[in-house]
Amino acid sequence: MANLRTISEAEIQEMGSILHSRVVTEVVAQIQDMLGRLKSTALEIAVTGEPGSGKSSFVNAFRGLGDEDPEAAPTGVTETTLEAKAYAHPGTPTVRLWDLPGIGTPSFEPQRYLETVGLHRYDFFIIVASERFRECHVVLAKCIERAGKRFYFVRNKVDNDLEATARRRSGDASAVLQQIRSDCEAGLRRCGIDPPPLFLISCFHPQNFDFLLLQETLARELEGHKRHVLLLALPNFTSAALEKKKQALRGSLWRTAVAACLGAVTPGGAAGSIVPLLMDTLRSYQQNFGVDGDSLRRLAGLTGKSYEELRREVRSTSGQELSSQSVERMLSQVAAGQQALARMLESRIPVLGAVASGGVSFVASYYLLQTAIKDLSEDAERVMHKALNGSDLERRGYQEDIPEPQEFF
Structure with a gap:
């Protein structure tokens, strides 16, 4: 096996160029196609x-x-x-x-x-x-x-x-x-x-x-x-329904984070393009959990509660009005602890590890979205109990099997 230390700097740059121009582009195209089919089903x-x-x-x-x-x-x-x-x-x-x-x-x-x-x-x-x-x-x-x-x-x-x-x-x-x-x-x-x-x-x-x-x-x-x-x-009438939504969104979380991160480093992409994509994803999460403004107004009309009292139950940062600045702040907060995770990721999935080492990382994107799913589901739980007068209507639930990242790749 060749010793990596004998490879010249020029060869390393050429390999990196091939990786970014071919492998990453193909991976991004495949993942974006998967996400597109999921959203358009x-x-x-x-x-x-x-x-x-x-x-x-x-x-x-x-x-x-x-x-x-x-x-x-x-x-x-x-x-x-x-x-x-x-x-x-x-x-x-x-x-x-x-x-x-x-x-x-x-x-x-x-x-x-x-x-x-x-x-x-x-x-x-x-x-x-x-x-x-x-x-x-x-x-x-x-x-x-x-x-x-x-x-x-x-x-x-x-x-x-x-x-x-x-x-x-x-x-x-x-x-x-x-x-x-x-x-x-x-x-x-x-x-x-x-x-x-x-x-x-x-x-x-x-x-x-x-x-x-x-x-x-x-x-x-x-x-x-x-x-x-x-x-x-x-x-969102039961805790079980909220749990199923949470698990369903987690099932596509890896693909969403990969598409956001790698899309920013493909030819023609820009590092800043990750923020609008993450913002769109977070807004769709708000709709899925019914904590956006329109969903809360519909729920208020259905239950006789006021919009304002339901809105007060949405307490997470992810549940508030989103802007480029707020998403960038959330990214910077999770990025602080990402270095050890980036090293772990690099050992398991070298392509992603390389991307995670610079700029806005896959790890930061992933944990931002993972935290948002958790926080928004808790917001939705509070809204549900407020709308239904705190009645315990929970039925039996079940756990989804969420694939490990190595299984997906």
């Missing part, structure tokens, strides 16, 4: 059901909006959806819910209906009902299954059933819910579906009943980038 969710079942309210609740929000799908006692219309999630716009025309009319023909609304554009279907399981649901479910698409059956407005029972004093809540569940399960089993993909919900109380379970199920059954974007779109 679309998730198309079809919401269908009978007129008056609450399809539009479901679309709004899934997006974390009240029916009175300016961005909400229109709702009413009569059928308001005459053609398929897409509604983007306000914080994750690549997640779109399609409010489809109602089913169950005398002229309803499932196959023609599915062709008309564009069956194959959707990743899965949500069938919304507000009363008994009907024959039109059976026929539609069978057609969706035959087309190779997943569907989930949602029995909406269970809060109305419970209120009616309370007024009549004709039974307890658990018995009413079990009766509703049994009726719907029997209908789904007639389709040959067992176990039935059934969820009892109230669009006006999405933190109760099975709404959160539905979203957990969707995330579990999706794969790859589509799963990632759905996790980021989940409403």
Whole structure:
């Protein structure tokens, strides 16, 4: 093996030039392509059901909006959806819910209906009902299954059933819910579906009943980038949902930091270009955790809390209004302790170690973003408890496996 000390200074400079002009450029291009595909991945969710079942309210609740929000799908006692219309999630716009025309009319023909609304554009279907399981649901479910698409059956407005029972004093809540569940399960089993993909919900109380379970199920059954974007779109109603968002963002953290750092040293790049990229990433993190101004205003309108009291729960530096100066200050704070980490990195991944030794380092970028994810998730937790009056609504969570850097490279 050649002794590095015998290589001339000119040879070392030539190697460095080749490294920067070829290897780093290729690495940056590949990572930017990965991040681009992650950000542009679309998730198309079809919401269908009978007129008056609450399809539009479901679309709004899934997006974390009240029916009175300016961005909400229109709702009413009569059928308001005459053609398929897409509604983007306000914080994750690549997640779109399609409010489809109602089913169950005398002229309803499932196959023609599915062709008309564009069956194959959707990743899965949500069938919304507000009363008994009907024959039109059976026929539609069978057609969706035959087309190779997943569907989930949602029995909406269970809060109305419970209120009616309370007024009549004709039974307890658990018995009413079990009766509703049994009726719907029997209908789904007639389709040959067992176990039935059934969820009892109230669009006006999405933190109760099975709404959160539905979203957990969707995330579990999706794969790859589509799963990632759905996790980021989940409403912040539980600590478990926040944990999943945190883990999802950590899963792409290495790629984001590498793209920012190496992008500044490629031909045509500039060291200062790392700050705008980091600023854009931090702003997207604020949206993902729902602590930016627009998200807090929507949450205030949904919960009846004031914007100001929710805003006071956002205490981290990463959660405040961002500027080039504030990002540079955060970078300088984490850069002070980076030297030992840079040496460790250089021994494991020489290309990155070389970059980390000068200018704005990969290590500083990585730890800035890692700290921001942690701090913003804590801000979001405080906002959630303030918005929900501190109720402990946490459901069971799970841990994502986050790849080690050597596994990625």
